[in-house]
Amino acid sequence: MFEGLSSRFEGILRKIRGRGRLGPEDVEEFLAEIRVALLEADVHLDVVRTLLDRIRDRAVGVEVAGALNPGQIIVKIVLEELTAVLGGETFRPAYASKPPTVVLLAGLQGSGKTTTAAKLARWYKGQGRNPMLIGADLLRPAAVEQLRTLGDRINVPVFSDSTDPVSVARAGLAEAVRLGRDVAICDTAGRLAIDEDLMAEVAEISDTLQPHHTFLVVDAMTGQDAVTTAEAFHTRLGLDALIITKLDGDARGGAALSITEVVGRPIAFASTGETVEDFESFHPDRLAGRILGMGDVETLIEKAEETFAVEEAEAAAARMLEGTFTLDDFLEQLRALRKMGSINSIMGMVPGMASQVQDLDEALDERRIDRIEGIINSMTPSERLGPDVIDGSRRARIAAGSGTEVGEINQLVKQFREMRKMMKQMGGRGPGRSKAGRARKKKGRGGRVTTAGPAPIDKKKGLSLPGLGDLPGDRGPSSGDLDLTGIWPSD
Amino acid sequence: MVDDRTWEGLTEALLLADIGLPTTEALIDGVRYRVGSEGVDDVEGVLGLLKEGILGRLGGVDRSLAFGGEPSVWLFVGVNGVGKTTTIGKLGWREASAGRSVVFAAGDTFRAAAADQLEVWADRAGATMVRGAEGADPGSVVFDAVEHAAARGADLVLADTAGRVHTRGNLMDELAKVRRVADKGAGTVTETLLVIDATTGQNGLLQAREFAAAADVTGIVLTKLDGSARGGIVVAVHEDLGIPVKLVGVGEDRDDLLAFDPADFVDALFSVDVPA
Numbered sequence: 001m002f003e004g005l006s007s008r009f010e011g012i013l014r015k016i017r018g019r020g021r022l023g024p025e026d027v028e029e030f031l032a033e034i035r036v037a038l039l040e041a042d043v044h045l046d047v048v049r050t051l052l053d054r055i056r057d058r059a060v061g062v063e064v065a066g067a068l069n070p071g072q073i074i075v076k077i078v079l080e081e082l083t084a085v086l087g088g089e090t091f092r093p094a095y096a097s098k099p100p101t102v103v104l105l106a107g108l109q110g111s112g113k114t115t116t117a118a119k120l121a122r123w124y125k126g127q128g129r130n131p132m133l134i135g136a137d138l139l140r141p142a143a144v145e146q147l148r149t150l151g152d153r154i155n156v157p158v159f160s161d162s163t164d165p166v167s168v169a170r171a172g173l174a175e176a177v178r179l180g181r182d183v184a185i186c187d188t189a190g191r192l193a194i195d196e197d198l199m200a201e202v203a204e205i206s207d208t209l210q211p212h213h214t215f216l217v218v219d220a221m222t223g224q225d226a227v228t229t230a231e232a233f234h235t236r237l238g239l240d241a242l243i244i245t246k247l248d249g250d251a252r253g254g255a256a257l258s259i260t261e262v263v264g265r266p267i268a269f270a271s272t273g274e275t276v277e278d279f280e281s282f283h284p285d286r287l288a289g290r291i292l293g294m295g296d297v298e299t300l301i302e303k304a305e306e307t308f309a310v311e312e313a314e315a316a317a318a319r320m321l322e323g324t325f326t327l328d329d330f331l332e333q334l335r336a337l338r339k340m341g342s343i344n345s346i347m348g349m350v351p352g353m354a355s356q357v358q359d360l361d362e363a364l365d366e367r368r369i370d371r372i373e374g375i376i377n378s379m380t381p382s383e384r385l386g387p388d389v390i391d392g393s394r395r396a397r398i399a400a401g402s403g404t405e406v407g408e409i410n411q412l413v414k415q416f417r418e419m420r421k422m423m424k425q426m427g428g429r430g431p432g433r434s435k436a437g438r439a440r441k442k443k444g445r446g447g448r449v450t451t452a453g454p455a456p457i458d459k460k461k462g463l464s465l466p467g468l469g470d471l472p473g474d475r476g477p478s479s480g481d482l483d484l485t486g487i488w489p490s491d
Numbered sequence: 492m493v494d495d496r497t498w499e500g501l502t503e504a505l506l507l508a509d510i511g512l513p514t515t516e517a518l519i520d521g522v523r524y525r526v527g528s529e530g531v532d533d534v535e536g537v538l539g540l541l542k543e544g545i546l547g548r549l550g551g552v553d554r555s556l557a558f559g560g561e562p563s564v565w566l567f568v569g570v571n572g573v574g575k576t577t578t579i580g581k582l583g584w585r586e587a588s589a590g591r592s593v594v595f596a597a598g599d600t601f602r603a604a605a606a607d608q609l610e611v612w613a614d615r616a617g618a619t620m621v622r623g624a625e626g627a628d629p630g631s632v633v634f635d636a637v638e639h640a641a642a643r644g645a646d647l648v649l650a651d652t653a654g655r656v657h658t659r660g661n662l663m664d665e666l667a668k669v670r671r672v673a674d675k676g677a678g679t680v681t682e683t684l685l686v687i688d689a690t691t692g693q694n695g696l697l698q699a700r701e702f703a704a705a706a707d708v709t710g711i712v713l714t715k716l717d718g719s720a721r722g723g724i725v726v727a728v729h730e731d732l733g734i735p736v737k738l739v740g741v742g743e744d745r746d747d748l749l750a751f752d753p754a755d756f757v758d759a760l761f762s763v764d765v766p767a
Contacts, residue, residue, distance in 0.1 A: 039512045042692035045503060109715060109743075110572025110688060139743065141580075141611030142604040149603035149625075192718035219572065223509035223692025225720035246571060249656040251694040274571070274601070 041252030086284035091268035099182035107217035109190030112245035117187040118150035119279035132181035134172030135160035139189035193232030226255035241268035327384040374402035508723035552735040560679025562640040569686035571654030574714035580612025581748035596636030596650040597622035598629040630672035641677030657701035670706045689722035699728040714740035
């Protein structure tokens with residue numbers, strides 16, 4: 001019922017693909033589909049309207065330029081508009097010339113402020129800073145206890161006392177100075193935007209702390225109310241940026257897009273899971289690409305790097321896109337992916353995968369990984385290298401050895417083949433294929449990349465995907481030389 | 492006069508209340524048909540028909556909370572941060588005030604200090620608290636609480652669970668197990684209540700589907716309805732899954748839990764507060 005923006009856009013692309021020119025009615029049909037997708041994604045009604053107007057203004061009467069057909073130009077426009085709405089640029093943290101740098105977190109009840117405070121502290125530690133946490137949520141029972149537990153876990157001191165929130169903030173700041181901590185992060189109680197007393201209180205905390213950064217913590221699952229709430233907080237506190245939480249679910253996060261449009265502040269961080277590691281800098285251009293089904297390859301690479309060695313990550317990414325992996329690789333991928341986090345979120349980052357994740361859901365359901373592991377572990381090395389040799393008697397042996405059914409072996413081999421084929425197609429389509437990619441392809445199937453090695457990943461430019469052209473990377477939405485050829489279905 | 496602007500305005504009101512596009516379009520189409528056939532020609536009349544349409548969808552269902560176990564077990568489930576623990580605290584207070592002996596089961600063993608939070612509420616409500624170590628198996632904590640309640644002849648166990656995003660298969664499996672285990676001992680699970688935050692957008696329907704599949708949900712608690720959000724997604728949830736809203740949360744005090752009143756809810760859909 002609720003298709004993601006990615007799959008919906010891919011559907012529209014398929015429909016208008018191959019037409020040399022688009023009439024105004026084509027544009028309107030396209031816009032109507034976008035409207036539905038945006039509303040289902042919880043983008044605010046007013047923002048949907050503004051966005052569609054902007055896209056229409058640019059799409060109608062556009063000149064066919066260079067290699068792009070009108071359909072491609074619309075996609076490019078949509079991508080650029082989404083990127084522009086999402087903040088247009090990456091939030092850059094600033095540090096006070098006279099420490100500590102003070103950070104204030106505010107938001108509705110249950111948006112995830114306390115957990116986010118700890119995650120943010122851990123992030124600052126990773127930047128070489130010495131953060132401190134201030135627990136000024138004296139309203140929710142045991143909120144300070146929760147913050148202390150999290151602080152212990154990440155080895156960051158927590159200050160609080162039972163006076164009142166404004167005094168706690170003041171004393172906490174003094175304590176940060178005394179301890180020589182260079183970042184002070186203040187957690188506050190959740191409050192409704194229409195609660196006049198509590199809004200006045202958080203404004204007073206802000207006056208007391210004079211924060212360098214004020215973040216609104218927003219639940220990715222929020223609906224139309226997000227804008228109303230954000231505007232109220234912005235009026236009282238002067239927000240610098242948003243932190244979006246619970247992005248590990250299947251919420252489309254249209255609320256975040258709406259807030260950035262209406263309040264004009266970027267999303268600084270995204271929280272993607274329950275453990276303190278599940279937190280990352282937010283890159284608007286990446287999310288725009290992801291919304292359009294272009295994938296979020298840079299984040300994927302960065303996450304992989306954090307989890308295992310750089311060489312391994314590059315080789316894994318290359319093999320994944322190459323489609324030359326074996327069942328051994330398949331198992332290794334499953335294990336690595338599990339280490340990296342939720343599989344659904346990872347698969348969504350791979351270009352072209354957004355619409356296929358549905359099909360893969362069954363194959364990659366975390367619940368089934370253990371069984372798959374059992375099956376592959378019961379295979380001989382040669383069976384893992386080339387599953388084509390698996391006949392009836394081998395199947396029976398593997399099923400017995402892994403305590404599974406013969407049908408499951410068949411299913412696994414079939415899914416593995418489909419996945420390999422799909423990845424091969426993804427890696428091999430389009431005209432922009434790199435020399436390194438061609439060289440690797442000659443090595444045929446079954447072999448890991450050993451002698452030639454995978455193409456090095458240019459950190460500045462991001463990964464240049466075969467057939468995709470360069471991803472927008474850090475160059476921002478206005479670079480104008482985006483290669484969109486690869487996002488067209490190649491069938 | 493009923494014109495295009497009327498329909499547009501009503502459509503917008505419904506969308507802004509998070510009713511969602513499919514339900515909104517179905518509602519508007521239904522009212523348009525009735526307006527034509529019944530000759531309604533004023534905006535008030537149209538609004539009345541629309542409210543009737545929504546009320547019809549919310550159904551004349553039984554919204555009471557079921558007893559019948561010894562003890563009865565009410566299990567609370569939902570995504571992170573919707574207000575499960577607070578709801579248990581308020582409901583515990585209500586049931587204890589009605590003369591029942593209530594046991595809280597601190598089944599959220601994942602979130603830091605979640606049990607401490609529930610314990611504060613147990614003190615406020617006059618309920619007994621059964622908790623395990625942080626990271627303990629939630630099923631066994633709930634089971635212990637039920638056995639404890641049975642041994643003392645308590646009437647009711649309110650069982651908390653950790654918030655979980657509904658797309659996490661392993662966590663949903665865990666929840667299904669907690670649901671089974673809660674039924675295994677002396678007690679009977681007579682309610683599984685899905686807590687939904689009124690600010691939730693269209694994702695609420697996906698949440699409800701997954702939780703219903705995993706834990707056999709019997710009712711919705713709609714929380715944070717005292718803010719500017721209207722919680723319209725529960726209309727789609729009720730229509731899609733037939734799960735009625737039973738309670739609403741309207742604040743953080745122990746008395747801020749009310750029985751769901753469909754008429755009040757529908758009236759509020761059309762009055763959007765603008766914060767100062």
